[in-house]
Amino acid sequence: MAKKSTASRPRIPTHVAIIMDGNGRWALARGLPRLVGHRAGTENLRRIITACVEFGVKYLTIYAFSTENWGRPREEVEGLMNILEDVIDRELAELNKEGVQLRHIGRLERLDPKLQEKVMEAIELTKHNDRLVLSVAFNYGGRDEIVFAIQKMIKDGIKPDEVSSDMVSHYLFTAGVPDPDLIIRTSGELRVSNFLIWQGAYSEWYVTSVYWPDFNKGEFRKALDTYGQRDRRYGGLTEMDGGKDYNAG
Numbered sequence: 356m357a358k359k360s361t362a363s364r365p366r367i368p369t370h371v372a373i374i375m376d377g378n379g380r381w382a383l384a385r386g387l388p389r390l391v392g393h394r395a396g397t398e399n400l401r402r403i404i405t406a407c408v409e410f411g412v413k414y415l416t417i418y419a420f421s422t423e424n425w426g427r428p429r430e431e432v433e434g435l436m437n438i439l440e441d442v443i444d445r446e447l448a449e450l451n452k453e454g455v456q457l458r459h460i461g462r463l464e465r466l467d468p469k470l471q472e473k474v475m476e477a478i479e480l481t482k483h484n485d486r487l488v489l490s491v492a493f494n495y496g497g498r499d500e501i502v503f504a505i506q507k508m509i510k511d512g513i514k515p516d517e518v519s520s521d522m523v524s525h526y527l528f529t530a531g532v533p534d535p536d537l538i539i540r541t542s543g544e545l546r547v548s549n550f551l552i553w554q555g556a557y558s559e560w561y562v563t564s565v566y567w568p569d570f571n572k573g574e575f576r577k578a579l580d581t582y583g584q585r586d587r588r589y590g591g592l593t594e595m596d597g598g599k600d601y602n603a604g
């Protein structure tokens with residue numbers, strides 16, 4: 356059998372998106388409060404950002420707080436807000452030095468004005484960095500994003516026959532960021548939980564039972580290696596065709 360050429364296959368995904376799930380169960384397993392799990396999850400994020408820079412991943416998108424997570428007990432929601440604030444205070448200078456560009460996807464409006472300001476300042480400070488684009492999905496929901504995009508298109512007076520797939524992408528929070536090549540979900544749940552439902556149309560998925568605080572560089576490498584073996588066909592016959600359309604003139 357002919358050996359598969361890997362020349363056209365990107366070994367490292369350009370854009371990795373992660374559903375950082377399992378902080379609560381990680382804490383529960385240790386008899387600790389859930390917020391301790393969220394803190395441990397944040398420390399792990401630092402490691403994964405560094406690994407992305409090292410492995411050459413260009414875009415990382417992380418799901419930190421969903422539009423549905425408001426339904427959790429008040430102390431947990433407040434704790435998660437405080438964690439975001441602390442992370443910006445503690446890590447921003449270092450991230451900036453490493454060449455990380457911070458972006459936010461989701462709705463800032465519902466957050467405390469002081470926190471909103473912090474997020475905006477972090478975005479402004481890092482906007483010219485290009486080593487890694489880190490999009491933080493905070494108060495993000497895929498359906499909310501699409502509804503918001505439709506509202507903006509209508510406000511802009513877009514005509515029905517002007518609407519295209521590219522235009523919809525342009526109206527999403529992720530405008531300018533390529534679609535994720537690989538979506539990782541830690542802690543084993545087999546669902547999308549309202550994450551990048553438009554952008555993930557042809558993403559490869561990797562689900563592991565490892566809880567997010569334990570998802571270290573080695574686990575991340577495993578996910579990337581698995582991705583490297585995938586044949587992304589996009590509805591065609593093989594990735595090696597480079598998405599060739601047999602019926603195009």
Ligand code: IPE
Nearest residue numbers: 375376377378379380419420
């Ligand atoms: C993911 O961990 C972080 C957020 C959703 C904010 P969880 O808090 O969902 O942890 P589990 O799923 O309860 O273990």
Ligand code: IPE
Nearest residue numbers: 374375376418419420421548
């Ligand atoms: C998804 O995890 C959201 C984040 C990781 C921020 P959840 O724990 O909220 O998702 P469900 O409830 O298991 O679907």
Ligand code: MG
Nearest residue numbers: 376377378379
């Ligand atoms: Mg969860």
